[in-house]
Amino acid sequence: LPSNPVPYQRLKCGERVTREQLEEMLLKIEPGVLLLKERDLIAFVVVMCEKAFAWEQVERGSFSREYFPDYVIPTIEHTPWQCPPIKIPYAILDEV
Numbered sequence: 001l002p003s004n005p006v007p008y009q010r011l012k013c014g015e016r017v018t019r020e021q022l023e024e025m026l027l028k029i030e031p032g033v034l035l036l037k038e039r040d041l042i043a044f045v046v047v048m049c050e051k052a053f054a055w056e057q058v059e060r061g062s063f064s065r066e067y068f069p070d071y072v073i074p075t076i077e078h079t080p081w082q083c084p085p086i087k088i089p090y091a092i093l094d095e096v
Contacts, residue, residue, distance in 0.1 A: 001041065008043030016059065017050040 008026065013019050022043055029039065046053070054060040088096050 002044065005037065005040040005044045007036075008040050011043055011047050013047055014050045016053055016055065017047055021055070022046060 008022065011022075013022060025046065026039060026043060029042075034042070
């Protein structure tokens with residue numbers, strides 16, 4: 001990471017993160033929370049890692065099942081049970 005990032009206005013945006021999207025993201029940061037250098041560093045990281053963001057469903061990726069198989073949660077065969085409901089006291093039954 002650069003210790004002295006260039007101002008975000010001078011960054012060259014890529015294909016996934018446009019200038020408008022970057023500025024919209026930065027506007028969500030409350031004023032006074034970050035220094036200007038910190039804001040520029042966030043913008044730098046967002047632009048450099050733009051493939052991590054998916055704005056539309058077609059851009060979203062997934063892990064290959066060849067390397068990451070579906071997780072199976074082991075369970076024990078059992079008879080499901082349920083607690084009986086707590087009865088409402090007759091004194092307040094009309095209010096409920």
